[in-house]
Amino acid sequence: MPERASDPITIPESLWRRPEMIEALKARDIGHLFRLLRQYAGASQTKIATMCGMAQGKVSQIMKPGGSQVTAFEVIARIADGLDMPDHARINLGLAPRHQTPDIPEDSPAAEDHATLIERLRTAKAVDAEVVTVLRNETENIRVLDRRLGNVAAAERMRAHIRQVETALRHSLPGKVRRSLAYILADSSALAGWQAIDAGNLTAAWDHFERAKLAAREAEDYALLAFAQGEQAYVLFDIDQQADARELVSDAYTNYGKLIPARLSAWLKMAEAEIVAGSTLPDHRDEKSCRNSIDEAMRLLPDGDGDAELPYVALNATHLARWRGNCLVHFGDSETIGDLKSALSAMRPGAYARAEAGLRCDLASALFAQGEIAEARAEIDAAAQLAKRTGSVRQQRRIDQLAARVTLAGL
Template identity: 50%
Template sequence: MHGNAFEPIQIPARVWDRDESREILKNRDIAGLFNLAVKYAGASQTRISAATGISQGRISQHIRGQRQVTDLEVYERIAAGLSLPDHARMLLGLAPLDIASPTGNRGDEHQEQTQELTARIAAAAAIDPTMVMILSTDTNNLRLLDRRLGSAAIADKMRAQISQIARAHHHAVRPGIRSQLAHVLSETAALSGWQAIDTCALKDAWDHHERAISAAREADDPAVLAYAQGQQAYVLMDLGRPAEAAEVLHYVRDTFDLRVPGHLRTWLAAAEAEAAAILGDERTRRTALDQAAGFLPGENADPSLPYLALNTHHLARWRGSCLVHFGDPETTDDLKSALAGMDGTFNRAEAGLRCDLAHALLAMGEADAAQPHLYRAEQLATMIGSRRHGRRIVELRRALTRASR
């Protein structure tokens, strides 16, 4: 190992001329880049962390292929930390630092980039409405798998899906197709964001929702925009900032309430009720839940909102989840009703429902009745890899132990 943790990382210039290095750059292979720093500059993970501003734990995950970079700002930090020359920066897809002479004497790399861009635009031009529909169907299938299996089981498929859609959207020229791709990108990024919330990767969750919101604005679809903004509020709730979450949800409802379908109006009202319940704001919670019940259409699903599964049983689950914060005697009735009518494919939702039911029963002094629900919640959370529910189960286990003494 050469140098201390705060010395600049200097990879020999000749390394960037190697075919292997050029492929690493063109593929945005971050693990490969970090391995070049280790091999040719003797850089430790600690030194790479200090140079790039990325935590050592994440550096390790990148090297093992367990984490992907999606943000341009992170690519910039890596390029700066590894002192990439301009021709290497350009192969990585970044602007050169020397704008006056971006390619130096390396016209061949410039030509390669031109050819690559031409090829990607040509590939995107081949996408038609049928292809967009296929991509949308693929996202919906992943959503169904996520409900049953959890995010860990489909992580590789999700990364491939969002990468494919993002690349197609980035290089699409025709406005109509580009708008349709933006819509699918927003839905897919929002799904990735919810999965990140479930695994407690809250920075990733925030970033996925920012992408979903940006794409929804380009798609000019108020429903998918309202959904992405509303769901992002859950990141704030899990960060312990429910007041800001409530403010966001109130704004979204005020802005979009009359412009979106009934199922989404119901979802937004119930989400605001949940934030109010966390805050202990019983008046807002009660009003929002009453509104949610009034908005809910008779049909179980709206084909235009594939990202929402909401019916009377789901709303009863949500109502019970809100009431549990107040020790309301109606809580267990709502939750038992929701459990009886729940589709067995919603494993994450059932884990949360059983946590709420165990919580409500414990509050009523019925520890023995809470035990089987907590046991089943733990089984489901383990199966789908839900760290979010797992943390809550740990807290309820402690409460159950205290109650059983």
């Protein structure tokens, strides 16, 4: 009989013990796992999809080197169940075994797996305040790289950092250190989510933000929870679910606004203003509502460049002026050009390369609306160079669309 997609994959027991398979499982690298199944078990994408309860197209995306990541716990557990992973493989993947064996010979594979688990628990116990500081600093280092050089320079380093922190958290016991690890995981995951948005990988971004919110809840940190939810709204916005995007960021402000620092509340109101301004839905693109959110953000914003407890929020008067211009350019505000030029002159060169690309694109749009074609083209060229340097797919898409409009107008 011909082979059917519903037929189970025959996976040799030896495959689960291959060094490269163990490495893929410990790293939760599902793409590598699927590629090994294809290489050593002859499993097609269709069969893998059928057994794991996924769409074939999704499996294809995951299997591509550097493709979609799988981070959601329930999806990882479904894959393990679908492939009928033996317990030692499940443990390497960070899942609980399905079968408990009370008496295990010391030289058995399961005993070896238990020894590995015990070693991980011991390693997690070695995480103290000094190690927590090192891990926090690594998040900050990656944040600086991301702001100045973009996603290309920071993404791989971020993936390794998240794996390290998540492994330590998963094997740590309740207490101050575990809460600190949860905070670092939430902060890092939110940053990874924004990197994924910038790279145009919105499915991965959503998963990063879900992990960030779960970790923020364990860390008992409402500020990080609200921030991750606010950034997650941009995933919805970028897939044209604009009403849902506004609802998500508004929900974060409503539920956590009284529990979080004023600077973050201002950030949430500006995010709401941007979503309203950029909406393509007539019922949601409302200038008055946008201006009300901006005014509220300006009222809430405290003095100074930032707060020590909010390293992930870059919002001061200069940033807000830039953001205000980004919003009001959609409504043809005549003051937008002045606001954007002031924000650009106040921006420290090289400090926020991706933000500068967006600012120059906004300025080009405002200049174009005023008929200043030559100046608009100059800003588009500058923005394009920055977007290329930072690897910002999101900004490049905006720049390409605006450049096409300017070119057409100049014909």
